[in-house]
Amino acid sequence: MEKWISLIITITLLHSSSNQQNNYGCSYETLLTNEKQIICINISSTFLQYFNINLNRSRWFTCKSCNLSTITTNTFNFPKNSIHFLILTDNNISSISNQSFAKLPFLKILSLRRNVIKTINKNTFDGIPKLLQLDLSKNLLEDLQEETFINLENLDILNLNQNYIYSVHANAFDGLTNLKYLYLNDNRITGLNGNMFQRLTNLKILYLENNVIEEIHTWAFNGLYNLNYLYLNNNSISALVQYNFKHLTNLVDLQLRRNHLTFIDTSTFNGLKNIKYLYLGENQLDTIRSYGLIGLNSLEIIDFIGNNFENFSMSYFKNMESLNVLWLENNSINNFIISPNSDIQKSLRIINLERNSLQNVNYKLLHKKVPNLDQFWIGGNNWTCDFIIEMHDYFYNENVTVCTNKSCTKEAVKDYIETICFEPYENETELVDYVTDCTNNNGINSCVFFVVFILVIDCVASTSL
Ligand SMILES: *[C@@H]1O[C@H](CO)[C@@H](O)[C@H](O)[C@H]1NC(C)=O
Ligand SMILES: *[C@@H]1O[C@H](CO)[C@@H](O)[C@H](O)[C@H]1NC(C)=O
Ligand SMILES: *[C@@H]1O[C@H](CO)[C@@H](O)[C@H](O)[C@H]1NC(C)=O
Ligand SMILES: *[C@@H]1O[C@H](CO)[C@@H](O)[C@H](O)[C@H]1NC(C)=O
Ligand SMILES: *[C@@H]1O[C@H](CO)[C@@H](O)[C@H](O)[C@H]1NC(C)=O
Ligand SMILES: *[C@@H]1O[C@H](CO)[C@@H](O)[C@H](O)[C@H]1NC(C)=O
Ligand SMILES: *[C@@H]1O[C@H](CO)[C@@H](O)[C@H](O)[C@H]1NC(C)=O
Ligand SMILES: *[C@@H]1O[C@H](CO)[C@@H](O)[C@H](O)[C@H]1NC(C)=O
Ligand SMILES: *[C@@H]1O[C@H](CO)[C@@H](O)[C@H](O)[C@H]1NC(C)=O
Ligand SMILES: *[C@@H]1O[C@H](CO)[C@@H](O)[C@H](O)[C@H]1NC(C)=O
Numbered sequence: 001m002e003k004w005i006s007l008i009i010t011i012t013l014l015h016s017s018s019n020q021q022n023n024y025g026c027s028y029e030t031l032l033t034n035e036k037q038i039i040c041i042n043i044s045s046t047f048l049q050y051f052n053i054n055l056n057r058s059r060w061f062t063c064k065s066c067n068l069s070t071i072t073t074n075t076f077n078f079p080k081n082s083i084h085f086l087i088l089t090d091n092n093i094s095s096i097s098n099q100s101f102a103k104l105p106f107l108k109i110l111s112l113r114r115n116v117i118k119t120i121n122k123n124t125f126d127g128i129p130k131l132l133q134l135d136l137s138k139n140l141l142e143d144l145q146e147e148t149f150i151n152l153e154n155l156d157i158l159n160l161n162q163n164y165i166y167s168v169h170a171n172a173f174d175g176l177t178n179l180k181y182l183y184l185n186d187n188r189i190t191g192l193n194g195n196m197f198q199r200l201t202n203l204k205i206l207y208l209e210n211n212v213i214e215e216i217h218t219w220a221f222n223g224l225y226n227l228n229y230l231y232l233n234n235n236s237i238s239a240l241v242q243y244n245f246k247h248l249t250n251l252v253d254l255q256l257r258r259n260h261l262t263f264i265d266t267s268t269f270n271g272l273k274n275i276k277y278l279y280l281g282e283n284q285l286d287t288i289r290s291y292g293l294i295g296l297n298s299l300e301i302i303d304f305i306g307n308n309f310e311n312f313s314m315s316y317f318k319n320m321e322s323l324n325v326l327w328l329e330n331n332s333i334n335n336f337i338i339s340p341n342s343d344i345q346k347s348l349r350i351i352n353l354e355r356n357s358l359q360n361v362n363y364k365l366l367h368k369k370v371p372n373l374d375q376f377w378i379g380g381n382n383w384t385c386d387f388i389i390e391m392h393d394y395f396y397n398e399n400v401t402v403c404t405n406k407s408c409t410k411e412a413v414k415d416y417i418e419t420i421c422f423e424p425y426e427n428e429t430e431l432v433d434y435v436t437d438c439t440n441n442n443g444i445n446s447c448v449f450f451v452v453f454i455l456v457i458d459c460v461a462s463t464s465l
């Protein structure tokens, strides 16, 4: 209590003479954890230089709506302290002098989010070797110089999202041997150079979304042998080279949605021996060269949604014994090729072919090659009435669920079949009524048989006229 009072006195002494009207200064606040934090509101760098209180009591220090502008070695020139968390979000910080935080040796978390910092260098973060998390997101950084983070050997999380970074020195990340999460989303990176992450041997997650990456050097990911997740969505990658990801032997999830890929070259993904999820949606893929998917032996889910495939062959999936889900919706597939000598995919359970241009599929051979097929999604295609009824009945008897338009209910499939089979007979209400009736009794299967029968009669009648 005494110390609290002395803090108030300090503030009053410092600022009462200048402007009593304003709401600014520092005080203690109790956190939910019952810890005290020091919170300063609307103060300047200069204010902190004359800040003279016992800091032992708090591990938290937050500045809110402050105008810290320039941080120098004088700003946090605090006596011996145990500040662990320094939160300087939204403080109009534009420059940080070398060693500015060196008097805070116990610092673990430093947030500099939403400031206007343009440059940092290898001496900016001197003297805070215990730092675990550094947040520099939403600043104005453009380049990362060599060894910028060299003294942060315990850093776990580095957040550089939403800057203007276009240039990364080859040794920029040197020293970050314990880094686990690196965020570089929403920057202006145009390419990934060889060895640029090579010291990040403990990195688990690398975010590079929403940049303008066009090329990835074959050695870009060298050293990242512990990486599990790599996010490259929404970039400008138009081609990947052979063995592009060969160093990522522990990668589990690779996301390349919303890029400009048009084909997959031989052995592009070879080396990704632990990968489970591969997302290639919203590219312009129309070709997979031979052995294009080779090496993906642990793959469970593959996403090709929203590409330009016209021909798609099940033989791409050679030796994929864990493949479980195949997403192919929203392409232009009119030829879904199942070859009599392609592999049997025992693990494959879900195939989604919604919104393509298919008129038919060799469904019996498909079922032979995919014996455990559980859900087959067929909506939004160009099936003929006869074909879809035959295919539906076959799968119905084989206990494969036919799904359409986000639903696997019998009603949804029935509606879809009706749109295909009844469109020309729209105004013949008796027929529709009859269909509704028969569904109530025996389910769609018998109903569909009946419909075919009626249609055939109808057809014969109309051609004979
Ligand atoms: C912050 O302090 C300055 C003077 O240092 C004053 O002009 C301003 O009105 C204060 N802003 C707020 C939000 O209190
Ligand atoms: C703060 O704590 C340290 C030890 O943790 C001690 O040496 C120092 O005297 C304390 N300072 C004050 C002002 O209490
Ligand atoms: C913020 O600090 C800078 C540098 O100390 C000063 O030039 C500027 O006037 C301050 N802005 C406000 C709004 O107080
Ligand atoms: C931010 O700092 C600059 C000087 O670096 C100053 O001109 C400006 O007034 C400050 N803005 C605010 C909102 O304090
Ligand atoms: C700060 O550190 C950088 C990088 O080591 C160095 O180039 C620069 O001269 C230093 N600035 C000052 C003012 O010492
Ligand atoms: C994709 O990235 C660009 C910047 O390269 C950004 O402007 C756009 O909002 C991002 N799109 C999405 C859907 O995130
Ligand atoms: C299908 O993909 C195209 C681009 O290929 C996209 O514009 C459209 O929104 C997608 N439609 C759906 C329903 O996902
Ligand atoms: C699909 O196959 C047909 C016939 O084999 C061929 O003419 C067409 O060019 C192929 N489409 C693509 C996009 O490769
Ligand atoms: C659907 O098939 C008909 C021929 O039966 C063809 O004329 C039409 O272009 C096809 N539509 C699409 C979207 O493939
Ligand atoms: C489909 O399931 C039913 C009931 O669960 C079973 O009696 C029938 O043998 C199954 N048919 C096939 C082809 O597996």
Ligand SMILES: *[C@@H]1O[C@H](CO)[C@@H](O)[C@H](O)[C@H]1NC(C)=O
Residues within 6 Å of the ligand: 405
């Ligand atoms: C899909 O289902 C929704 C209702 O769940 C329906 O409004 C929509 O018209 C259906 N679309 C097609 C193409 O059948």
Ligand SMILES: *[C@@H]1O[C@H](CO)[C@@H](O)[C@H](O)[C@H]1NC(C)=O
Residues within 6 Å of the ligand: 426, 427
């Ligand atoms: C079907 O009914 C609509 C109005 O519901 C009508 O405009 C249309 O001409 C009818 N078509 C036929 C072939 O009778």
